[in-house]
Amino acid sequence: xxxxxxxxxxxxxxDMQNDNLHxxxxxxxxxxxxxxxxxxxxxxxxxxLGAARAAGAAVFHNRIVVYPGRDVGGDNAxxxxxxxxxxxxxxxxxASAVEGTGPVGDEIVIDRIRMSAxxxxxLDIMLRNLGTRTVVVVGVWTNMAVExxxxxxxxxxxxxxxxxxxxxxxxxxxxEAALGFxxxxxxEIVDTDAVETSFATTESSxx
Numbered sequence: 001x002x003x004x005x006x007x008x009x010x011x012x013x014x015d016m017q018n019d020n021l022h023x024x025x026x027x028x029x030x031x032x033x034x035x036x037x038x039x040x041x042x043x044x045x046x047x048x049l050g051a052a053r054a055a056g057a058a059v060f061h062n063r064i065v066v067y068p069g070r071d072v073g074g075d076n077a078x079x080x081x082x083x084x085x086x087x088x089x090x091x092x093x094x095a096s097a098v099e100g101t102g103p104v105g106d107e108i109v110i111d112r113i114r115m116s117a118x119x120x121x122x123l124d125i126m127l128r129n130l131g132t133r134t135v136v137v138v139g140v141w142t143n144m145a146v147e148x149x150x151x152x153x154x155x156x157x158x159x160x161x162x163x164x165x166x167x168x169x170x171x172x173x174x175x176e177a178a179l180g181f182x183x184x185x186x187x188e189i190v191d192t193d194a195v196e197t198s199f200a201t202t203e204s205s206x207x
Contacts, residue, residue, distance in 0.1 A: 002190055004161075004198040006055035010132045012117055012153075013061045014139030014146050016045060016101040019087050019094035021140050021168065026087035026094055031170040032141065039175070044166040044192040045138045046100050051199035053104065058130055061097065061109040062117035064145065065090040073113045079144060115148035124156050134159040136195060137187070138166035143178035150187045160187035163195055 019026040021036035028034075036042065052059055066073055066084035075081045088095045090111065096102070103109050110121045117123055127135070135158045137150050146167050153160045162183060169175045179189050 002188070002194045002198055003201070004055075004057075004134060004136070004195065006052070006057040006199060008131055008133040009052075009136060010058040010060055010127055010130065010134070011048060011052045011136045011138065012123075012149060013045065013049070013059065013101065014117055014137060014149055015062065015064055015141070016042075016098050016139050017063055017088065017095055018098055022098055027082075027170075032168070035171055035175070036140065036168040038172070039165055039168040041138075041140065041166060041168040042098055042101060044163070047192050048136065048138050048163060048166050048195050049101070049104075051196040052136070055199040057136075057199065058127075058132065059103070059107045060117075060123065060126070061103050061107060062121075062123070062139075062145075062149070063095060063097070063109065063111055064088060064113065064115075065095050065111045067113075079115065115145050116152040117145070117149040118152040118156060119148075127158070132158065134161065136161045136163065138163050140168050141174070142167040142169040143174045143182065144169075147178045147182055150183055154186050161195070162187045162189055164189055164191045166192050166195075 021032050023033045066088045067090055073080050112121050135153045150160045150162050
């Protein structure tokens with residue numbers, strides 16, 4: 001049976017940014033916007049967030065950004081050469097969260113320039129200070145930033161959960177490559193219903 005303890009669980013929202021999945025975003029032409037719609041990723045991320053907040057679980061928002069002027073993001077890999085100079089530009093609409101998926105209250109937003117939410121950020125220290133043992137990963141793109149984040153989370157010693165329909169990529173094949181193959185034996189792969197139900201059960205048991 002799939003269970004989550006809200007007191008030791010954090011939801012990691014990865015790259016739910018306009019350029020990455022909005023129909024008017026910089027990368028819509030890659031198929032990312034269409035696949036996000038097919039997956040229902042925006043409403044499903046909102047459901048996960050709503051359940052986590054109601055249960056009192058921690059929520060962290062991670063976003064990849066480009067800093068104009070200097071090429072601090074590097075060009076050592078094709079994925080980094082795809083970014084900028086205008087796409088995902090820090091402070092821009094494209095780098096901002098898709099409506100309904102952004103932070104609420106004191107939820108923390110961590111900017112980064114690498115694929116993994118853990119690489120070069122204080123995320124691990126923050127999670128450990130909260131007593132986090134499980135991370136639930138949602139967002140885009142599944143076979144890139146989501147996968148990198150899930151692998152790093154496992155290597156850092158966390159139980160990792162990746163939510164199938166609260167993640168998306170540029171097409172169904174790349175989605176399946178990540179969830180059906182690459183993350184095998186790395187993460188628990190569940191859907192939004194399972195996460196929502198588990199958080200609701202935790203919330204009810206603590207009343």
